[in-house]
Amino acid sequence: MSxxxxxxxxxxxxxxxxxxxxxxxxxxxxxxxxxxxxxxEPAVGGDLTFALANDPxxxxxxxxxxxxxxxxxxxxxVDSLLYQNPDTNxxxxxxxxxxxxxxxxxxxxxxxxxxxxxxxxxxxxxxxVKGTFDDIIAAGPKSQAVSSxxxxxxxxxxxxxxxxxxxxxxxxxxxxxxxSVPLGIVGAATLAVPYDDRANGADVVGTGPFVLNxxxxxxxxxxxxxxxxxxxxxxxxxxxEAYLDSVTFPIVPEPAVRTGSLTSGQVDVIGGVQPVDxxxxxxxxxxxxxxxxxxxxxxxxFNLSRPIVAxxxxxxxxxxxxxxxxIRDTALNDEFNVGTSxxxxxxPGYADESDYFExxxxxxxxxxxxxxxxxxxxxxxxxxxxxLSLVVNWITNFGPNQTSLELLQQQLKDVGIELxxxxxxVPSFLEKQTSGDFDISWQxxxxxxxxxxxxxxxxAAANTLRIDDPTLEAxxxxxxxxxxxxxxxxxxxxxxxRIASQYYQIPVHELTSILATQPDxxxxxxxADSRLDQLTGAWTAAE
Amino acid sequence: xxxxIIRRLAxxxxxxxxxxTVSFLVLYALPGDPARLIAGPxxxxxxxxxxxxxxxxxxxxxxLIVQYFDRLVALVRGDLGQSIPxxxxxxxxxxxxxxxxxxxxxxxxxxxxxxxxxxxxxxTFSRNAALGRLLLALPxxxxxxxxxxxxxxxIQWFSFxxxxxxxxxxxxxAAAVLPAITLALPTGATIAQLLSKSLANTLREPYxxxxxxxxxxxxxxxxxxALRNAALPALTVTGLIVGQLLSxxxxxxxxxxxxxxxxxxxxxxxxxDIPLVQGIVLFAAAVFVLTNLLVDLIYPxxxxxxxxGRRRVARVQTGVPA
Numbered sequence: 001m002s003x004x005x006x007x008x009x010x011x012x013x014x015x016x017x018x019x020x021x022x023x024x025x026x027x028x029x030x031x032x033x034x035x036x037x038x039x040x041e042p043a044v045g046g047d048l049t050f051a052l053a054n055d056p057x058x059x060x061x062x063x064x065x066x067x068x069x070x071x072x073x074x075x076x077x078v079d080s081l082l083y084q085n086p087d088t089n090x091x092x093x094x095x096x097x098x099x100x101x102x103x104x105x106x107x108x109x110x111x112x113x114x115x116x117x118x119x120x121x122x123x124x125x126x127x128x129v130k131g132t133f134d135d136i137i138a139a140g141p142k143s144q145a146v147s148s149x150x151x152x153x154x155x156x157x158x159x160x161x162x163x164x165x166x167x168x169x170x171x172x173x174x175x176x177x178x179x180s181v182p183l184g185i186v187g188a189a190t191l192a193v194p195y196d197d198r199a200n201g202a203d204v205v206g207t208g209p210f211v212l213n214x215x216x217x218x219x220x221x222x223x224x225x226x227x228x229x230x231x232x233x234x235x236x237x238x239x240x241e242a243y244l245d246s247v248t249f250p251i252v253p254e255p256a257v258r259t260g261s262l263t264s265g266q267v268d269v270i271g272g273v274q275p276v277d278x279x280x281x282x283x284x285x286x287x288x289x290x291x292x293x294x295x296x297x298x299x300x301x302f303n304l305s306r307p308i309v310a311x312x313x314x315x316x317x318x319x320x321x322x323x324x325x326x327i328r329d330t331a332l333n334d335e336f337n338v339g340t341s342x343x344x345x346x347x348p349g350y351a352d353e354s355d356y357f358e359x360x361x362x363x364x365x366x367x368x369x370x371x372x373x374x375x376x377x378x379x380x381x382x383x384x385x386x387x388l389s390l391v392v393n394w395i396t397n398f399g400p401n402q403t404s405l406e407l408l409q410q411q412l413k414d415v416g417i418e419l420x421x422x423x424x425x426v427p428s429f430l431e432k433q434t435s436g437d438f439d440i441s442w443q444x445x446x447x448x449x450x451x452x453x454x455x456x457x458x459x460a461a462a463n464t465l466r467i468d469d470p471t472l473e474a475x476x477x478x479x480x481x482x483x484x485x486x487x488x489x490x491x492x493x494x495x496x497x498r499i500a501s502q503y504y505q506i507p508v509h510e511l512t513s514i515l516a517t518q519p520d521x522x523x524x525x526x527x528a529d530s531r532l533d534q535l536t537g538a539w540t541a542a543e
Numbered sequence: 544x545x546x547x548i549i550r551r552l553a554x555x556x557x558x559x560x561x562x563x564t565v566s567f568l569v570l571y572a573l574p575g576d577p578a579r580l581i582a583g584p585x586x587x588x589x590x591x592x593x594x595x596x597x598x599x600x601x602x603x604x605x606x607l608i609v610q611y612f613d614r615l616v617a618l619v620r621g622d623l624g625q626s627i628p629x630x631x632x633x634x635x636x637x638x639x640x641x642x643x644x645x646x647x648x649x650x651x652x653x654x655x656x657x658x659x660x661x662x663x664x665x666x667t668f669s670r671n672a673a674l675g676r677l678l679l680a681l682p683x684x685x686x687x688x689x690x691x692x693x694x695x696x697x698i699q700w701f702s703f704x705x706x707x708x709x710x711x712x713x714x715x716x717a718a719a720v721l722p723a724i725t726l727a728l729p730t731g732a733t734i735a736q737l738l739s740k741s742l743a744n745t746l747r748e749p750y751x752x753x754x755x756x757x758x759x760x761x762x763x764x765x766x767x768x769a770l771r772n773a774a775l776p777a778l779t780v781t782g783l784i785v786g787q788l789l790s791x792x793x794x795x796x797x798x799x800x801x802x803x804x805x806x807x808x809x810x811x812x813x814x815x816d817i818p819l820v821q822g823i824v825l826f827a828a829a830v831f832v833l834t835n836l837l838v839d840l841i842y843p844x845x846x847x848x849x850x851x852g853r854r855r856v857a858r859v860q861t862g863v864p865a
Contacts, residue, residue: 051711055810057628057629058628058629064628140593140596140597141578141593141594141596141597142597146593196630197630199629199630199631216802217639217802218640218801218802218803218806218807218810219712219713219802220712250711250712250800251800252711252800253797253800253806253809254695254797254798254800256695257695257698257710257711257798257799257800260698260699260702260703260710261703261710261711263703264702264703264706264710266702266709266710266711267711425813427815
């Protein structure tokens with residue numbers, strides 16, 4: 001369905017490009033960065049209309065909704081213990097004034113602010129932190145957040161404003177996890193309602209800068225400013241309530257309609273801007289707000305249980321036959337970075353490994369020759385009667401994937417490797433991953449912590465890539481057991497080098513989250529997870 | 544008559560049961576573990592025990608045959624089960640989505656009948672043969688135009704271009720106009736195609752010559768005498784038209800960002816929300832069965848020669864009088 005979308009979107013994008021280009025006056029180039037808009041003074045009051053692609057489905061912050069679009073909304077309702085600064089990737093105080101981890105990253109102690117209240121007026125205390133975390137554990141896999149609590153033992157209330165979280169196994173990723181929306185703190189009034197009955201948000205009580213006004217499924221979610229909000233993270237330079245009176249999130253599923261709604265002035269901000277629309281929007285001076293997604297980048301992930309790609313020579317040959325820059329330039333645009341490591345550049349602990357992935361088809365051919373793969377009559381290599389033919393498993397939910405992979409298909413064919421593209425929706429992709437019926441997987445995962453390496457490559461996790469490498473496994477477990485951030489970054493760098501040098505994955509491009517705004521809108525920013533940050537500082541000068 | 548209705552209702556239940564069985568087989572044979580879907584694609588750290596707990600909660604751990612009868616018994620009680628991601632009853636989700644869909648479907652049907660009939664009459668009415676042929680060429684075009692493309696053009700012209708109608712939402716009558724036109728296009732074209740053909744056939748009937756000979760004007764010939772007979776084949780495909788409208792809402796509601804059954808369907812399929820998809824299939828089957836039943840009951844009113852309640856119901860396929 002999504003690849004179908006892509007074709008339609010491309011068609012319409014062209015139509016828009018024509019109409020908008022004709023009507024647009026020669027404006028200055030639009031600013032691109034993590035902050036939108038002009039340097040004008042923020043205006044106070046007004047309503048911001050922010051079009052999203054998907055219905056939130058569940059407004060319960062730790063529940064399973066529709067991913068990013070859900071968190072764009074729920075981020076406004078709840079605050080977190082810690083704040084990850086999107087400029088530095090450092091953790092900073094938020095609801096917690098300070099925190100510390102023990103040496104092996106099993107015990108975390110948080111000192112809480114004592115001046116915070118929930119939107120129903122009750123004070124925020126250590127008991128709410130314990131309540132929120134225990135609730136997630138009780139909900140199990142119904143909660144998106146349960147993955148952050150591997151090895152969870154208990155949360156102990158030391159006093160009203162001190163709370164301690166204990167794990168039976170190391171979890172150095174936990175402080176970072178606390179800054180994510182699903183671990184946002186909800187009040188006792190929320191926890192009193194059964195988990196399954198919270199989806200409509202009526203009972204969700206948080207400490208955030210906005211409160212829910214109405215939620216209408218498949219139509220819109222309206223939030224109002226929370227009066228008296230005064231606990232923004234210090235680095236945001238905003239010490240009080242939000243500028244806006246209210247925020248309306250209408251649901252507009254079709255990307256081309258979102259773009260048209262913005263260019264025709266019907267909405268103030270749109271999410272999920274498609275790569276094909278980037279040029280149109282910048283050409284007509286609609287500012288973009290974009291940030292590279294942290295996590296593991298799009299690229300070729302090998303299934304080590306398959307005989308052909310189990311040979312490192314073949315994997316290395318594929319690395320040198322892959323022209324990532326050409327794929328980025330053709331399928332995407334400059335908003336997207338070419339991959340330089342398994343981790344995207346915005347991920348804490350990222351290390352550049354691009355030396356391993358130089359585009360060099362001659363080396364590639366030499367490696368394949370050396371491994372015994374000889375060119376056949378049809379230009380595809382063979383060895384002992386086996387063709388060098390590989391199956392690529394991929395998801396159709398990101399439009400450019402098809403173009404990227406068709407280009408990759410051509411690039412690899414030039415050195416005698418045949419790719420069969422096996423695309424499908426998320427469920428069928430997951431099914432193939434589970435059954436192992438693929439040689440290469442084209443995938444990515446956005447997560448604001450280097451621990452994403454462990455969930456992707458550890459033989460103790462789902463291990464869809466069937467990797468059995470004690471050296472890598474030791475590094476992946478060590479990073480999780482290293483409480484000191486600097487020391488942990490070193491371990492993560494070693495893990496990235498190991499993955500690169502073994503060619504377990506070949507990075508092609510990173511993902512970028514893109515929003516677009518009206519020129520008279522400012523202060524809309526993306527957080528360290530490259531999802532919408534709180535709209536405390538957002539404003540609109542329009543009437 | 545009563546016996547006839549009872550027999551038809553029994554048939555309807557049979558059709559619904561078949562729809563249930565087929566949808567059950569198809570949906571539960573799909574690849575993908577529903578429990579993993581509930582947990583989401585990013586949930587790499589979920590333990591097997593946690594997945595088992597989820598399966599148990601949704602009854603997915605039982606043998607398929609047990610699940611089949613469990614759900615069938617619940618269905619008889621009017622319980623379509625729970626949507627997997629939201630945990631809400633399927634009947635509630637469908638009921639909530641229905642009013643908004645009925646709005647555009649009803650308006651779409653009205654537009655389709657008015658313009659479909661109008662086009663058919665105009666084409667047969669026209670003295671100019673070339674014009675008539677041109678008009679008759681329009682319905683196939685209307686059926687062939689992709690609804691999605693047409694909907695985007697409507698938005699581009701009448702919302703982004705000239706701001707006559709809102710591009711988004713379901714507030715007020717204006718918001719229903721463009722989606723209704725989107726729905727009316729293929730439906731109206733189908734009606735026009737059928738009606739113009741059967742109208743042309745009817746006009747060649749000897750009894751029409753009689754009417755002409757009696758000195759009736761073209762309007763009287765068309766409206767009073769020909770149309771009534773010619774309308775019967777169009778009525779026969781009402782079930783088809785309702786199906787067309789229902790499936791058309793998926794595109795219309797997605798492009799125009801309206802809530803409704805089409806959006807619920809699209810989301811349910813994308814998320815493999817099996818109980819909800821099955822609920823929608825059964826609902827659509829029920830609508831289809833009911834429509835056909837109503838059509839059969841209406842026949843004798845339009846054409847007194849048709850009598851129901853006999854062993855074989857005369858299903859009129861053309862406007863040719865017996």
